[in-house]
Each structure stands twice: as structure tokens, then as C-alpha cells.
Amino acid sequence: VWPESASFHDQGFGPIPQRWKGRCDKDNGAPFPCNRKLIGAKYFYEGFVNRYGRRKYVVDTARDYNGHGTHTLSTAGGNFVPGASVFGMFNGTARGGAPKARVSAYKVCWPACQDADILKAFDHAIDDGVDIISISMSGAKSNYYDSAIAIGAFSAVRHGITVVGAGGNGGPTPGTVENTAPWIITVGASTIDRAITADVHLQNGVRLKGKSLWKGVSDGRMYPLVRGEDARTHSASLVNASVCEPGSLDPNKVKGKILVCLDGRVLPMLKGETAARAGAVGMIICNHPTSAGVDLHHHVLHTVHLNYTNALAIYAYMNTTKNPMGLITSTKVEHGVKPAPVVAYFSSRGPNKNTPEILKPDIIAPGADIMAAFTEAQSPSMLPSDVRRTKYAFMSGTSMACPTAAGVVALLKAIHPHWSPAAMRSALMTTGTPFTYGAGLIRPNLAADPGLVYDLSLRDYEMFLCAIGYNQTIMKTFTDNYTCPLVKPNILNFNYPSITVPALFAGSSVTVSRVLKNVGSPGTYVAQIHQPLGVLVSVKPNILQFTKIGEERKFELTLTLAGNATSTPHDVYTFGDLIWSDGRHKVRSPITIRATAASNNIPKQLSLGTIINL
Numbered sequence: 001v002w003p004e005s006a007s008f009h010d011q012g013f014g015p016i017p018q019r020w021k022g023r024c025d026k027d028n029g030a031p032f033p034c035n036r037k038l039i040g041a042k043y044f045y046e047g048f049v050n051r052y053g054r055r056k057y058v059v060d061t062a063r064d065y066n067g068h069g070t071h072t073l074s075t076a077g078g079n080f081v082p083g084a085s086v087f088g089m090f091n092g093t094a095r096g097g098a099p100k101a102r103v104s105a106y107k108v109c110w111p112a113c114q115d116a117d118i119l120k121a122f123d124h125a126i127d128d129g130v131d132i133i134s135i136s137m138s139g140a141k142s143n144y145y146d147s148a149i150a151i152g153a154f155s156a157v158r159h160g161i162t163v164v165g166a167g168g169n170g171g172p173t174p175g176t177v178e179n180t181a182p183w184i185i186t187v188g189a190s191t192i193d194r195a196i197t198a199d200v201h202l203q204n205g206v207r208l209k210g211k212s213l214w215k216g217v218s219d220g221r222m223y224p225l226v227r228g229e230d231a232r233t234h235s236a237s238l239v240n241a242s243v244c245e246p247g248s249l250d251p252n253k254v255k256g257k258i259l260v261c262l263d264g265r266v267l268p269m270l271k272g273e274t275a276a277r278a279g280a281v282g283m284i285i286c287n288h289p290t291s292a293g294v295d296l297h298h299h300v301l302h303t304v305h306l307n308y309t310n311a312l313a314i315y316a317y318m319n320t321t322k323n324p325m326g327l328i329t330s331t332k333v334e335h336g337v338k339p340a341p342v343v344a345y346f347s348s349r350g351p352n353k354n355t356p357e358i359l360k361p362d363i364i365a366p367g368a369d370i371m372a373a374f375t376e377a378q379s380p381s382m383l384p385s386d387v388r389r390t391k392y393a394f395m396s397g398t399s400m401a402c403p404t405a406a407g408v409v410a411l412l413k414a415i416h417p418h419w420s421p422a423a424m425r426s427a428l429m430t431t432g433t434p435f436t437y438g439a440g441l442i443r444p445n446l447a448a449d450p451g452l453v454y455d456l457s458l459r460d461y462e463m464f465l466c467a468i469g470y471n472q473t474i475m476k477t478f479t480d481n482y483t484c485p486l487v488k489p490n491i492l493n494f495n496y497p498s499i500t501v502p503a504l505f506a507g508s509s510v511t512v513s514r515v516l517k518n519v520g521s522p523g524t525y526v527a528q529i530h531q532p533l534g535v536l537v538s539v540k541p542n543i544l545q546f547t548k549i550g551e552e553r554k555f556e557l558t559l560t561l562a563g564n565a566t567s568t569p570h571d572v573y574t575f576g577d578l579i580w581s582d583g584r585h586k587v588r589s590p591i592t593i594r595a596t597a598a599s600n601n602i603p604k605q606l607s608l609g610t611i612i613n614l
Contacts, residue, residue, distance in 0.1 A: 001064050005029060024062075028060050059416055065378065071370075079095065113137060123152075135164070135165045135252060142595055144354065145474050147194065153183055160421065163421065168398055169189075177351075190316070198294055216330070222325040225259045225314075226257045228261045248463075273300055275301060286315065287306060412427060426453035430586075455515075523546055524543060530577050
């Protein structure tokens with residue numbers, strides 16, 4: 001964390017609660033500047049040093065020299081900061097999801113993150129007395145017992161701490177979602193309805209819009225356009241020059257021109273540095289057919305990033321024009337952009353490869369082009385040659401979406417201090433805007449009053465581990481002195497807020513059960529079903545009566561896949577939902593069914609029958 005950031009000022013904060021047991025480690029031997037807002041800062045590197053040795057960048061401080069930790073921590077719990085800006089642009093008031101929350105930082109990455117350090121950080125956070133853990137890191141593990149995050153999070157949940165984790169940036173490829181343990185609230189990323197753009201004006205009158213983040217003002221002049229491959233050195237390949245790799249461009253062919261580079265192979269900021277060193281007055285990054293999306297970066301020269309459609313237009317113009325000319329307009333901010341929100345292209349998708357019966361991600365939250373506090377130790381371009389510094393910067397990723405959701409959990413914790421971590425997740429999921437992925441977009445106001453929740457106890461999580469086949473030895477990784485029942489629990493009955501059947505055979509039925517707990521006023525809830533395509537769904541009972549807070553009611557859902565083994569396509573997912581409503585609340589559970597023609601199509605993975613900033 002960068003403790004001097006205004007996002008962590010403690011104006012208006014009273015004394016640190018006596019229950020807090022944390023501390024602020026030394027800052028390279030000097031006192032770390034914590035206060036009544038930033039009440040903890042620790043670092044852990046023993047695991048890293050044991051594996052890689054003591055490198056020069058392993059320092060005795062929790063201070064953030066990268067920017068990621070400061071950005072995520074301020075997104076979750078940054079205080080109100082009027083006049084925040086990025087290089088003097090986008091002036092406004094910055095604030096995190098829970099601006100009145102106290103925060104603590106735990107540094108474990110150097111930059112690699114070792115299991116021993118992660119587990120030690122979890123242990124310290126638990127002992128310190130955090131209420132919420134926001135972990136903007138992930139790692140693909142095929143088993144929960146191999147994941148330090150899953151193990152540490154289980155221990156935290158045992159102590160009543162809600163853990164929120166980033167779902168990963170492997171999208172849009174299916175099955176890439178990470179941090180999939182059911183005791184973690186897994187967060188995907190969405191876009192927002194704000195865009196930061198600039199236009200490319202071609203001399204033929206065509207205007208092409210793209211993303212751009214540049215402080216300078218356009219001089220309104222047309223400049224020659226040159227493609228990277230047409231400006232290559234004698235020793236550079238066409239491919240290397242087309243993506244503007246360092247060392248591939250001839251300055252004599254670039255100077256005074258706008259350089260056109262293909263996306264990929266090289267980080268966008270390196271393309272910009274290469275273009276600037278070659279004397280370009282601007283740069284246009286063009287997506288190709290396999291490019292996933294358009295990104296916003298802190299470039300060192302005037303740059304615009306175009307999608308594939310607009311990239312085709314500029315290449316068509318350059319291919320048919322002897323002396324192509326163009327200009328890049330000044331950066332502007334657009335509000336009310338449609339469609340929005342949508343799932344960010346980079347956000348990892350389900351299904352859950354570890355446990356396909358559990359829908360992941362659980363929820364999505366804004367994670368694209370998020371402005372938050374940043375370190376002053378380096379430029380947001382991450383280039384050593386870039387001497388610019390800014391107190392706030394834009395970043396994208398599920399790392400940004402995760403603390404957004406964690407901030408909402410902190411608000412829920414303030415309203416409902418006795419809710420379990422499972423109740424927190426249920427409130428977020430069952431009130432989310434219906435969406436293609438997970439339970440939908442987070443809606444904080446509705447989550448504060450969900451009406452009903454799907455709750456889970458420690459025993460439920462232990463039964464889950466039994467249901468996925470963990471033996472007594474593996475169980476000890478998570479919990480002590482628990483013996484699985486002789487009859488293996490049915491994982492489909494795990495009381496999760498979503499309902500997922502990863503293998504429903506043609507012409508067959510499956511019945512799953514759930515328990516709802518009343519956390520609101522007395523009421524009568526009636527079931528509404530939107531059936532997945534080709535699936536018949538019935539609920540029994542279809543009316544639930546609640547007379548007091550804490551009262552629980554059980555129901556069963558029967559799902560039948562129509563058709564037969566020859567007529568039903570296999571390995572096809574179909575979606576619906578179940579809504580319990582009393583006229584005021586709508587408690588929505590996504591239903592996900594994988595239609596399967598025959599039993600031999602069961603996937604191999606199927607197992608039937610604080611805020612703390614790391």
C-alpha cells in the first residue's frame with residue numbers, strides 16, 4: 001500500500017477499536033505511516049526467499065512499489081478525496097466501496113506469490129481481527145487442497161470472516177474461472193457506462209472511435225500514417241515490426257508520423273515507448289481477428305486503441321491511398337454508453353472445472369477502467385523510462401472488481417453485523433441483476449434487504465468436502481476432528497444460492513433441495529420459475545410462509561430433461577432461474593443445466609452424489 005495516499009486519510013475517524021490486534025511493520029527500518037484509517041500493514045517473504053533467495057527487490061516493508069495493492073485497497077475502502085485526478089484529467093471525488101471502513105494491507109508477492117507467505121498472511125489477518133478479506137490474486141489449481149488461497153479462506157470463514165476473491169482474467173475462454181471454492185465469493189468483472197475515448201480522423205473524412213488516455217491536446221493537424229511493417233529495420237521481420245516490437249523500427253521512417261501497430265505479442269505500453277523513441281507523434285493500436293478487446297493504458301505518447309472493425313477501415317484506407325494522413329483527437333469522456341454493463345472480455349468464465357455443481361463466478365462487479373489510488377513509486381505505464389507520477393490511475397481486471405464487491409460486503413457487515421459469510425454471498429447473488437454469467441451484476445441497495453438468504457454453516461462446508469470425495473487425511477488440511485458420514489452426501493443438495501446440474505440425462509429427472517432463512521419481516525413467498533430451455537422444472541412446496549426472523553423453510557426442485565438419447569444434444573448448457581417473491585423482495589437463484597444425451601458424456605471433473613489486500 002502507498003500509505004501517503006489521500007485515500008487513506010483518517011479525518012473523521014475515532015480511536016482504533018480495542019478488538020484490533022494488528023500492527024504496522026517497519027518501513028525499511030523506519031516507522032510505517034499508519035493512522036486511524038490504515039490500521040495495519042504487514043509483509044511476508046520467507047516462502048519467496050526460501051525458494052528464490054533474497055533478491056534486491058525483496059524489501060522490509062509493506063509499501064507498494066507496483067500500484068496494484070494501493071489501487072485495490074482504495075477501491076474497497078478508500079476515503080472520500082475531492083479533486084482526485086489522473087495527470088490533471090477526470091477531476092472529481094474519489095471514494096472506495098466502504099469509505100468509512102478501516103483497512104489493513106498484507107503484502108505477499110515479490111512479485112511471485114508463494115503458498116507459505118499467503119497462508120501466513122491469512123493467519124495474521126484472522127488473528128488481527130479483520131472482518132472481510134479481499135484477495136485480488138488467483139491461481140489455477142485443480143484441487144482445493146492444493147490451493148493456499150482456498151485453504152486460507154476456509155480458515156477465515158471458520159472464524160466468521162467473509163472472503164472475496166478475484167475470478168481471474170482468462171476470459172472469454174470457457175472454464176477459466178479461478179478461486180472457485182464455495183466458501184469464497186468469486187467475482188467477475190463488468191464494464192461501466194463510461195468510456196474514455198478519442199477519434200482517428202482520416203483525410204478521406206472517415207472517423208474511427210477508440211479508447212485513449214492522453215493528457216495532451218490535439219493540435220488539429222493531419223500527420224502521415226505509417227504501418228509498423230513499412231517502417232521496419234533491415235534486420236527486423238515483418239511480424240515483429242507489425243506489432244512494433246522494441247528494436248524493430250527505423251526512426252527515419254517513423255519520425256514525425258503516426259505509427260500504426262497491430263495488437264499483441266508486446267505489451268501496449270512497450271509499443272508506445274518504442275514508437276516514442278522512434279520519433280512518432282502518435283500511435284494507433286489496431287486489433288486483429290483474435291484480439292479479445294480494447295484496452296485503456298497510460299501511454300507515453302498520444303495513442304488510440306481501435307477494435308477490429310475500425311482497424312479494418314484504417315488498413316483499407318492505407319492500402320488504397322498513396323500518402324495516407326490522419327489525426328488523433330483529444331481524449332474525451334463519454335457517459336451513458338450502451339450497452340452497459342456487459343461482462344468484460346477479460347473476465348474469466350465458467351463452468352467451474354473443479355466442482356461443476358457450483359456455479360462460478362458468483363457475481364460480477366465493475367472492473368474495467370476503474371480509477372483509484374496509485375503508488376507514487378512508479379508511473380502507471382510501468383515503464384522504467386517513464387518519469388511521470390500520478391496519485392490516481394486507471395486499471396482493469398477482476399482484481400478491480402473483487403474489492404468493489406468487498407466494499408459492498410463491508411457495508412452489509414455494518415448493517416448486518418451478525419450475518420454469516422454465506423448469508424453475505426446469498427444476499428449479493430439473489431439480488432443481482434439477471435445476467436449471462438454468475439448470478440448477475442452486484443446491486444448493493446437490494447443486497448442490504450434481500451428478504452431471504454441461503455445460509456451455510458461450517459458443518460455444511462465439511463459435508464461439501466466429503467461430497468467431493470476428500471478422505472480423512474485431506475480433510476485435516478481444512479478442519480480438525482471431522483469424520484465424513486458413511487453415506488456420501490449429495491453435492492447437488494449443498495445449500496448454495498445457485499442451482500447447477502452438470503449432467504442431466506435426456507428423459508431423466510433429478511431432485512435437489514434447498515433451505516431458505518428469513519432475514520426480513522414476516523411474509524409469504526411464492527415461487528416463480530423461468531425454465532431452462534428443454535427442461536421441465538417443478539418446486540415443492542411452491543409457497544413458503546415465514547413468521548419471524550431466523551425461521552427456515554426447506555423446498556425441493558425437480559428438473560426433468562425432455563427428449564431422449566438420440567434427439568437431445570449433449571454437452572449443451574441451458575439457463576433459467578427460480579425466484580421467490582413476497583411482492584416486495586425477489587430472491588433469485590440462477591438455474592444452470594448441462595444437457596447430456598448419455599451417461600458416457602459425464603465430464604471428468606464431475607463429482608456427483610478487511611479488508612485484506614494481498
